[in-house]
Amino acid sequence: MRIQNNQNLQKKKNIITFYFENKxxxxxxxxxxxxxxxxxxxxxxxxxxxxxxxxxxSCSTDFCDGSCQMTVDGIENVKTCSRRLEPEMKVFRKKVTHHEKL
Structure with missing residues (x-):
């Protein structure tokens, strides 16, 4: 969600392209x-x-249960709530193995 119509926040920001699960x-x-x-x-x-x-x-404080953790550019368990977006990043949900589900 983004605040759209606030003149205090109208500073032009550059668009960054990234990939989430190859999209x-x-x-x-x-x-x-x-x-x-x-x-x-x-x-x-x-x-x-x-x-x-x-x-x-859930929290955006970097002191949570880790529900926002994903694999980013091949690095597992990156807290996406605090990591800044960078151009061409490749982001994936963590894969849950059968063993972990039990």
Missing amino acids: KMEGLEGDTIASALIANGVFVFSYGRKTNRPRGY
Whole structure:
């Protein structure tokens, strides 16, 4: 979600292209990965290990349960709530293995 019509926030920001699960998306300079995903309509960030239920963005404080953690440019467990978006990033939900689901 973005605030659209606030003159105090009208500073022009550069568009950043990134990829979420191989789908091309755009964010704005200064976005975190999580805020860019939400702006693109992505609300499921991970799945519970035991129940496989969808988990979303919850705290944005970097001191949470890790539900926003994803694999970014091959690095696992990146907290997307605090990591700034960079051009051409490749972001994936963590894969839950059968063993982890049990």
